[in-house]
Amino acid sequence: MNLNIKKNTTVLSENEIKKNWISDQVLVSICCIAYNHELYIKNALDGFLNQKTNFPFEILIHDDASTDKTANIISEYQKKYPSIVKPILQKINQHSKGISILRTFNFPRAKGEFIALCEGDDYWIDPNKLQKQIDALKRYPKCSICFHSAFALNREGKKYPINVIDKNETLLDFKDVIFNGGGGMPTASIVFRTSIIETINKFYSIAKPCGVGDSVYQIISSEVGGALYLPFQGSIYRKDAIGSWSEKMNKDKAFAIKTRVGVIDLYIALNNFYDKKYDSYFHTKIGRICLKFITDSYIHPKFNKSLYEKYKEYLNDYSLLYIKILYYLRTIKKNIRRLIYLMR
Secondary structure, rough: OOOOOOOOOOOOOHHHHHOOOOOOOOOOOEEEEEEEOOHHHHHHHHHHHHOOOOOOOOEEEEEOOOOOOHHHHHHHOOOOOOOOOOEOOOOOOHHHHOHHHHHHHHHHOOOOOEEEOOOOEEEEEOHHHHHHHHHHHHHHOOEEEEEEEEEEOOOOOEEEEEEOOOOOOOOOOOEEEHHHEEEEEHHHHHHEEEEHHHHHHHHHHHOOOOOOHHHHHHHHOOOOOEEEEEEEEEEEOOOOOOOOOHHHHHHHHHHHHHHHHHHHHHHHHHHHHHHOOOOOHHHHHHHHHHHHHHHOOOHHHHHHHHHHHHHEEEEEEEHHHHHHHHHHHHHHHHHHHHHHHHOO
């Protein structure tokens, strides 16, 4: 597999981008959120502007009061591409107020029939990505979401493929999407029908946001027609990028605990949203998440116990036995270390 990934270096002018558009109606709204992405935002914008399509697209980019030069860079692009790049540049950070940036600022102004997602620290590497995905969704009119595999890029510059499901185009059913969870589809690979936003907003009118919205978009979009996977690597996911969610999860234990509990509660809320129509699927998924979280040594043992008591109804007999054995072994290990210390 070829892992020689080239960053976008040559971007067409606005007129060159638009010359192959066969209508004036925006078909795809690219929704991008940015915060302190000075080192990355050019790659993201170039990846959008390098798309070769026969339909109009718009770039709805939101900067959440960055303290670096992210907003300045976005403004420069807006001047060069005034009818394509449509920014909102905040003066006061909105995320810190608990406001959903996508649902509050980007989704409501989307003119396209489709939404494409990409955060400001990721970027697209296939200039035909959007055209491939829109063509595919038109072949599957009952399907509302499409995604592809990607490359992960760590801070050392090492790259590797992620989310490779099959060599062929594959339609995943609703159960598969629930079981795969938010990590099943790279955010920068997702394209879904704008009509789904109404149901997403309906869900959030009764559910508490947990900070991980991808699972909701994926699951709600997939209920009726499944999720369409395309076998190509079309984007880069920066793993542990400076200031990223993944970096914060690894470094901030309190944030990790809060997020993990939020994810469990999110799946419970989704199960209730569907009136437990898919209870067996959600019950299994919640059990798997709980088992992973409860047995994670990264979390303090006292928290593990409280988590176990709160969510044990979702754990099957095998999971309960595994937890008991694991805790027993950890206790033995702890006592052996203590004994060795006392014998010195």
